[in-house]
Structures are given as C-alpha cells and as structure tokens.
Amino acid sequence: MVIKHLKRLHGRIMDSINSLFKKKSQVRLGLYGPVNSGKTTLANTICMDWIGEEVGAVSAIPHETREVQMKEHVEIAGNGKKLVFNVIDTPGIATKIDFEDFVKRGMSKDKAKQRAKEATKGVIESIKWLDEMDVVLVVMDATKDPVDQVNVTILGNLEARKVPFIIVANKLDLKNAKAWQIRKTFPQYPIIGISARTGYNMKELYKLIIETMS
C-alpha cells in the first residue's frame, strides 16, 4: 500500500519536473495578425537570422499561409541572454473570405474556391493555437488603419489568456507607414516598429522578445 502511494507520488513529481523543463526548453513564439500584415515575412526574417532557413512562402495575394507553420529550436539572443523558441507562423485572421477576390487577382474559379475553403480552416486553426502560445508577436501593417476588429479581438484574446505579447508595426520601409498611429491606438501595450522585409530594427525586436520572456 505504502509502496503504491510512493510510486504514485514519484510519478507526479516526475511529471511536474518534465513539464517544467518542457516549458522552459520550448518557448512557443506565435506570430498573429490580420491577413497580409507580413507575418510570414517576419517569421522568415527571424528564422533566416538565427537558423538560416525560411518558414514559408510569401505572396501579395491574401491567405498565402493557410496552415500553421513551425520552425523548432530557433535560438534568439538579445540583451546578453539567449532563449530557444519554436517559431509558429499562423494564417491571418479575418472575418470575411470571398473567393471572388482571388478570381479578381487572376486565379481560376476552382482554385479560388479551394483557396477560400482552406483559408477558412486556417483562421479556425489560428484561433485554436492561441492557447498553445507562450509569447506572441501581433503583426500589424503600419500602412493600414489599426482600428480593425481583427486586431482588437486578437489583443483581447491574448489579454484574457494572459499571454505576453508585443505589437509589431511592420512595413516601415513603405513611405505611407504610420507607426505612430498604432502607438496612438494602443498606448497601453508594448509596440516596436520594424521592416521585416529590409530587416530594419530587428535587433531591437530580438531584445524586446528576450526582455518580455525574462
């Protein structure tokens, strides 16, 4: 009887130790945001900088990323510290997906319908993955109006789940980028301006990611 209890206690202690190490050795860094805000470009820049590999394809046509993509064991350094991340690029979240938009961009009707169907599944998958994240980069297109319901819903979800996050004002290489507008809209959150395409300010982003996790 006593041995049985001791064995059970030993099992519980080992489970706790394993989950503790698992959490510390696999920090999940999620990239969230509306469609075409530059999430995959940013995931590619991060992964190219630290492991020399890309995560996925990018395109000007919306919903290029329709499945969650992950690169494991990405060691990021900043502020004299290093942490290992699983970089998780998620499909853009949207409230509407019209296959006719893809047809207008030159896609055949059948392909457009297929893309729309996959994109709807991608949005659902993105939402489901919210619970799995340890830290999130909310990627916003600095050339667009940040007062977007998708942005508000993502931020609200992260706050409710107590997942730490950083707002990334992306596309600062473009002339009409207005990072100040994002700062004005969300003054209560940590915000950094970058260009994932040119690599502008990426070092500061890495520092901020490490700082957020420390």
Add this chain to the structure above:
Amino acid sequence: MNIKIKFLPYERLKELDIPHLLEDMKKDTIILIDAKLSVSQETAIIEETMKAISDKFAGIELSSLEMSADENVSLFEKLRGRFAEFILGKRRGITVIGPSKTIKRIKKNPKDLFLEMSG
C-alpha cells in the same frame, strides 16, 4: 438590394445561437446589439462565420464599441453602472454585425461607429 436591420437587446443574445445570427446575415440582415460583446463571444462569432462561408456567403463585418462611463458622472453613478454590468453580465456599448457583401466597411471612431454600405 433589400437590406433589413434587426435591433437585438443584449439579454436576447443569450437565447439566440450564433448559427441563427448567421442565417439572418445570409438574408442581408444587419444586426445591432445594445452592448459590447465579450472577447469570447466575438471569437466564437468569427469561428462560426468561417464554418459558414460558402460561394454565396463571404463572411461578415463586425465592430464593437465600448462606452466608458461619462467623466462628468459622479463616482456613485459610475459604481452603480459597474455593478449593473457585473450583475447582468452586460458591457455598455454597441455592436454591429452584418454581411460583408452588404457592409463595405465599419469605421470605428473613439465614440461612434460609421457604416459604409456597398453601393
């Protein structure tokens, strides 16, 4: 296009399921709710919308506006408002949901929502 607007008291939202709301929107109905939806309600609406998207239904436009208590209102009034929200589970504000084919965009200003309809 024959556009319909349904005014929905927040209390009735508890009775209505999201698929029901989506059925209304498929029939070009815009829904106005006299409260701000919670994050979980908004997220559930987005998820269910994705499941409902088809060749004929392209999705929705959704926007919520939270009304913070008037600065000139007394502390007692503010506390009373908060207490009522707590009891009813209702957040002061307004929510607009409608089919994306009908609503071109919803512009959210700090104190109001502006609907631009598809022409």
